[in-house]
Amino acid sequence: MLRGGLLLVIAACVATPATATSSPRSNYIQELLVAIESRYSNNVFEDANLIVPDLIRKYRYPVEVHHVTTSDGYILEMHRIPYGRDANNAPNLKRPVIFVMHGVLCSSADFVLMGPGSGLGYLLAEEGFDVWMGNARGNYYSRKHVTLNPDAILNTAFWQFSYDEIGNIDVPSMIDYVLQVTGEQKLHYIGHSQGTTAFFVMASMRPAYNNKIISMHALAPVAYMAHNENLLLQAIAPFSNDIESIASLVGVGEFLPHTTVMTWAGEALCRNEVVFQPICSNILFLIGGWDESQHNATMMPVILGHTPAGSSVKQFAHYGQGIAQKGFRRYDHGSILANLAKYGTATPPSYDLSKISAPVFLHYSKSDPLAVVADVDRLFSEIGSKILSRFLVPLSSFSHIDFMYGISAKELVYDRVINIIKSM
Numbered sequence: 359m360l361r362g363g364l365l366l367v368i369a370a371c372v373a374t375p376a377t378a379t380s381s382p383r384s385n386y387i388q389e390l391l392v393a394i395e396s397r398y399s400n401n402v403f404e405d406a407n408l409i410v411p412d413l414i415r416k417y418r419y420p421v422e423v424h425h426v427t428t429s430d431g432y433i434l435e436m437h438r439i440p441y442g443r444d445a446n447n448a449p450n451l452k453r454p455v456i457f458v459m460h461g462v463l464c465s466s467a468d469f470v471l472m473g474p475g476s477g478l479g480y481l482l483a484e485e486g487f488d489v490w491m492g493n494a495r496g497n498y499y500s501r502k503h504v505t506l507n508p509d510a511i512l513n514t515a516f517w518q519f520s521y522d523e524i525g526n527i528d529v530p531s532m533i534d535y536v537l538q539v540t541g542e543q544k545l546h547y548i549g550h551s552q553g554t555t556a557f558f559v560m561a562s563m564r565p566a567y568n569n570k571i572i573s574m575h576a577l578a579p580v581a582y583m584a585h586n587e588n589l590l591l592q593a594i595a596p597f598s599n600d601i602e603s604i605a606s607l608v609g610v611g612e613f614l615p616h617t618t619v620m621t622w623a624g625e626a627l628c629r630n631e632v633v634f635q636p637i638c639s640n641i642l643f644l645i646g647g648w649d650e651s652q653h654n655a656t657m658m659p660v661i662l663g664h665t666p667a668g669s670s671v672k673q674f675a676h677y678g679q680g681i682a683q684k685g686f687r688r689y690d691h692g693s694i695l696a697n698l699a700k701y702g703t704a705t706p707p708s709y710d711l712s713k714i715s716a717p718v719f720l721h722y723s724k725s726d727p728l729a730v731v732a733d734v735d736r737l738f739s740e741i742g743s744k745i746l747s748r749f750l751v752p753l754s755s756f757s758h759i760d761f762m763y764g765i766s767a768k769e770l771v772y773d774r775v776i777n778i779i780k781s782m
Contacts, residue, residue: 429531
């Protein structure tokens with residue numbers, strides 16, 4: 359309604375008789391009309407079907423696709439927005455580098471799919487940053503390996519990883535690549551959910567990487583999960599080892615991959631004015647939790663066109679172990695012998711958060727079922743950083759998924775993150 363009204367007003371302003379000669383002012387307004395129509399005529403169904411690079415190009419932002427191969431053969435894809443479209447849009451300038459990492463079942467898409475003015479990737483580019491968005495092994499964009507086949511029948515070798523490998527191998531590999539390409543010594547890190555877990559794993563297991571981080575911003579930080587309130591993970595927790603073992607026996611290693619069926623469901627069942635849309639929204643709530651006042655139901659087809667983006671069964675099993683064991687430990691392989699072979703101990707060692715020395719800023723909320731306040735408090739008390747702050751989102755109903763898709767995420771979260779980064 360707002361779009362249509364705005365276009366009608368502008369159209370009325372530029373309307374002239376057929377015999378009139380166009381003035382520079384009317385030409386300018388005509389161009390503005392075309393620009394506005396171009397910006398707002400894009401429909402959600404098109405966005406749901408575009409891969410991330412094409413989605414970024416559609417909105418006239420520069421984009422680069424980069425690949426890095428990890429030490430264990432996974433081929434990871436990164437998406438770069440090197441500069442802005444409306445501001446800070448001069449190429450070939452040195453800019454502060456920001457690396458952004460997604461959560462479980464997600465991808466780089468989550469930082470752009472809400473569009474210019476809302477998506478974190480676009481906002482950072484407009485603020486003058488060189489934005490790199492990572493993709494963890496196994497998701498839609500990093501579903502490749504030099505020798506292993508993710509679609510192998512009755513063979514789950516590709517899927518034998520949890521967030522331990524993502525933090526210990528993937529994130530350091532991508533950070534090294536970004537610093538090499540940009541020529542920088544350090545970068546800023548922003549992670550959401552599992553993107554924060556992976557950072558805590560990296561910074562505790564490979565402490566040298568703390569020296570490569572100017573600041574780390576944890577959106578909905580997930581490490582300890584003793585007080586987890588997510589129904590899916592609560593159901594998995596008591597059976598986490600059994601679930602992974604059974605899945606491997608039957609040749610299933612992948613969990614909720616990106617599929618055209620999900621994209622179709624988002625378009626057919628979850629669009630505006632369809633009776634099933636509230637069900638789609640509730641499924642999203644079940645997975646991660648959202649605040650109804652922050653939920654833009656119109657964007658459901660776009661969200662489901664990109665999410666879920668796939669993960670391994672072991673990623674969820676690892677989170678389930680953390681809930682059941684009330685700790686933040688490496689993956690439990692289910693037997694004393696297996697753990698001894700892997701770690702030299704009968705039980706998995708805990709991640710030593712005291713080794714984290716990079717400046718860390720925790721951004722969390724009261725109504726997040728995955729990053730519960732009590733667990734964030736424990737995380738805060740154990741991180742060894744000298745520069746360490748926590749910020750509670752000033753909206754009590756703000757929840758886990760709202761950090762990515764919330765209508766007011768910019769005002770409630772992103773603006774503060776950007777201001778902190780600029781002050782570092």
